[in-house]
Amino acid sequence: MNRHYHTVVIGGGCLGAACAFSVQRGLGNKSGKVAIIEKKVLGAGLSSRHSAIVRSANASPMAARMAKMATQYWKNLKPLWGVNIPYEQSGAIWIAENAADSRAESWTALEHMLQQEGIDFAMVSHRDVLELSRQALKTVPDEIYYYEPDVLQLDSPQILNAMQTAAKKTRVDVLEHCDVIDFEHAGQGITALHTSQGKIFAEHVINAAGAWSADLFAGIGLNIPVALEPVYAANFLVSVHDIPEGMPIIADYVNQAYFRRWRGSILHMHQPRSRNAKDIARSFSRTAMNPEGANVIYDALSFNVTQQQLDNYLGKVINRFPKIGKPVYAGGYHSFFDITPDLKFILGPDTEFTNLYHCLGAGQALKYAPIFGEIIADLITEGSVISNAIDIEEFSIGRFSNNDLSRYWQANALTQNGL
Structure with missing residues (x-):
């Protein structure tokens, strides 16, 4: 049976969920329904492996402004999602x-x-x-x-639980294990989606599919430059005598590592996104040659690490935390950043299809999720809650219209501080 929705969100990660909840709230209960289409289960992608650090520092003034607003939303999420989540303000x-x-x-x-x-x-x-x-x-x-x-530490499992609870509270339909196969379009609008669960009609479509975006929309002629950059995360057991509770998050750009204490007795660490032009180009090349596409995220081999990787991280821990001695390894895994050529978001209306909107986080999805949801909802429901404070022009997909990605790699700034 065909289904009709006011808005269909493709992708059930933190960005897709945030967009769905905000749009449904903007519509109210009588103006139409919102659905999330997710090929696995809600929150199953990169959102489930996020380090869940929420900070405002960013080299782009507008991104920093949005991050500050997002931080306040995370502290008081209930008006947006109908639920709150616990957080630590560790700095x-x-x-x-x-x-x-x-x-x-x-x-x-x-x-x-x-x-x-x-x-x-x-x-x-x-x-x-x-x-x-x-x-x-x-x-x-x-x-x-x-x-x-004013930097927060959240916890990924609690965020995923909040997303699932919020979907019920906001009455957003969640279609799990549902693959998008193709699109129908007329003129400059997408009219319907062909999925593994049948045909779905939509007045508006939000692309929150992250690294799946490029393959997903290539069939209708859209170039969405998103690639996967691998990142290794590792956990070490620590003592309160080595690293005290309440210690601030450490963003160490000398050792190229983020450190945070979480879940009582674990030192969690991962590397930041690379801003090196050659590394970004390699990520796009690797993504293009990967037959699995973004599905590599679900590969069981992602949870295997090499001794060389472990030794590299052990060295970083010992170098920054001399009291630890030899850390006790407690497990690690490979995750990914979904990146764009200039490492900035793709946010806002599409330039080809008038009822398509992009919400792609460029490796920073979770920290911005609440504010991105509000921005997309404003665009779709013609609201003005934040339009006077935010200008998203620099994040438009239109900046990639000439398809010359090399200029973004070459201009990729060593002046951007890696933020």
Whole structure:
């Protein structure tokens, strides 16, 4: 039996869910229904492996502004989703090299820009870092440090539970184990989706499919430049004597690692996205040559790690946390960032199909999910809740219209601080 929806969201990760909940709330109970189409189960993709760090620091002023708003939404999620989730406001210490070149200047510029946006992000002394970390961190003269107090730690399982509960509360239909096979379109609009569960008509379509987007929309002539960049995450058992409870998240751009203490006695770590142009180009090449496409995310081999990878991470832990000695390995896995050539989001209306909207997080989906949902809902329901404060033009898919991706790799900024 054919089904009709006001809005169909493709992708049941945190971004797709946030969009669905916000659009359904904007429509009310009498103006139409919203559905999420998910090929596995709600939250089964990269959202289930997210490190769940919510921070505002970003090299783009507009992205930083949105992140600040998203942080406040995460603290009080119930008006948006009908549920709240627990969080810890641990803050974050940012570590960079005190280089006598433009890199140090770019951190100073970042500090100034974020403070103009009302984000508490300021340089701190070595003594401050030792006090904040309760003497757990090693500091050296060649490093500079910044502190961002309004950084949250969430927990992925709790987020997934909130998504499932919110879907029921908001009365969003969730069609799980449902593959999108093809689209019907007339003129400049998508009229229907052919799925493994039948034909579905939609007035509006939201693409929140992440790394599946490129293959999904290629059949109707859309070029959506998203690739997968692998990231290794590892967990180590720690003692409160080694790393105290309540220690801030450590964003270590000297060792290229994020550290956070979570679930009581685990030091969790992963690497940040690479901003190297060659690495980004390799990720796009690897994605193009991968016959599984984004389904590689579900490969059981993703949960295997090599001794070389483990030794590399052990070295990073020992270098930054000298009191630990030899950390006790407690498991690791490969995950992925879904990235764009310039590492910025793809957010807003499509340039070809007037009823298609993109919501792709470029490796930063979870932290922005609530605000992205509100932005997309405003576009679809013609609301104005946040339109006066946010300009999403720099994140438009139209910036890739000439298909010359190499210029984004070459321009990929060492000035962007890796944020």
